[in-house]
Amino acid sequence: MPTEQKISKKINIILWIAQTxxxxxxxxxxxxxxxxxxxxxxxxxxDNANLALITGVVDLLAGIGIMLPALIRIKPELTAYAAYGTIVLMIAASIFHISRGEAKDIGVNIFVIVLAAFIAWGRQKKAPLKPK
Structure with missing residues (x-):
């Protein structure tokens, strides 16, 4: 039976893969x-060039927020907050797509919500990172 330390190490590796x-x-x-x-x-x-630009900036910030604080270990708890923000972003994107009659296209959004929820849970509860 694996020890708690081995389980935590495995979860940490899976979290790094999910974050990446x-x-x-x-x-x-x-x-x-x-x-x-x-x-x-x-x-x-x-149809919405300005919305594409705004969401592009938000997407870049989400990608940086999911990885950078954990990677450099400065305020690593921000990784979990970025994951929560990602969940909110994907819920908003799903609502947007549904309102445009594109409900069939929200599978990726749902997958990202699940992945971000796993990252938030893991980095807050199961394998939090210590700051430098």
Whole structure:
């Protein structure tokens, strides 16, 4: 039977993988929305250029917030708060898509909500990081 320390180490590794995945997705999405919106296949971007820019900035900040505080161990509790913010962002995005008749497109949003909830729980309860 694994010890609590081994379980915590495994959870920590899984959390780092989840954080890296979520950060990469948000940084990529933010970069694309800000610098290459015409390359994205989403109709709402063509309809709302300013919204694409704003959400691009928010996406970049989410990606940075999910990873940077934990990585540099300065205020690492901010990682959990960034995860909570990501949940709110994805709920808002889901409502936006549903209101446009794009409910079939919210699967990614739901996956991100689950992943962000896991990160928030893990970094607050199961494997919190100590500041430097």
């Amino acid at each position: 995945l979520l950060a990469a997705v948000f940084i990529w999405a933010g970069f694309m929305k800000i610098f290459l919106p015409s390359n994205l296949p989403f109709p709402w971007i063509r």
